[in-house]
Amino acid sequence: MIYIIMGVSGCGKSALGAFLSEKLGWPLHEGDHFHPQGNIEKMARGEPLTDQDRLPWLLKLHEVIERGRCSRSDALVTCSALKRLYRQILLYGSKALDSSSGPDHNILPPTPPDVFFLFLHGDYDLIQQRMVARRGHYMKADLLRSQFDVLEPPSDEENVLPLAISRSITDMAVEVQTHIVRLKSST
Structure with missing residues (x-):
């Protein structure tokens, strides 16, 4: 099972991911570590x-997610995943881009179970x-408004x-x- 911890910068993705990784014994793939240097410099x-x-x-993180799914591993991934398109890229890679631009966009299958x-x-x-209180992170607090502006909260079908x-x-x-226990007991 793969859990993608998402939300705007500063919401606590890394803190929750580290806590869950420790509790569950699952590996944590910190999305910030996959940013190209140019992105980090731009945000800084x-x-x-x-x-x-x-x-x-997003395509790098898709590869991480796919490796976990193919090996049937449990893992945690942090990623802002602010837009529906970004979440589809995480799940389907470049196929999400093909489907979002065609006449029948949104032809991708539902989120994998x-x-x-x-x-x-x-x-x-x-x-x-x-x-404002955190130290040592390249993401500046004044970028938070831009994240809220583009945020498309996920729907239940995701x-x-x-x-x-x-x-x-x-x-x-x-x-x-509790969610994990309920899912694993139903399979």
């Missing part, structure tokens, strides 16, 4: 990424406070488990663990 300058900037990064999105969502002010970040990491992790 306070410039929002474009869809074109994100594409190589072994992939789930954990959507960390919360109030802009709370997330901005967290971003195998999403929404998690309010106003709750503690422990509470969110318990909900995820």
Whole structure:
């Protein structure tokens, strides 16, 4: 099973991912580590990424997800995955691009049953406070508005488990663990 921990920058993807990785014994693939250097430099300058900037990064993460799925491994992946198209690229790679531009766009199959999105969502002010307080991250707090502007919250058909970040990491992790137990007992 693959859980993609998603949401705007500063919502706690890395913290929840590290906590779950420790609790579950699953590997964590930190999405930030897959960004090309140019993306990191652009964000460090306070410039929002474009869809074109994100594409190589999303395709790398698609490869990570596919390797896990093909080997039937359990894993956690962090990725902002702000738009539906980005989530489709994570799941289907470049095939998502072909289907999004054709006359019959959205012809991709539904989200695979072994992939789930954990959507960390919360109030802009709370997330901005967290971003201002954190140290050593290249993503600047003033880019948060651009992330909220492009955010397309996932729909139920995308195998999403929404998690309010106003709750503690422990509470969110318990909900995820309950979700995993329920899924594994139904298969």
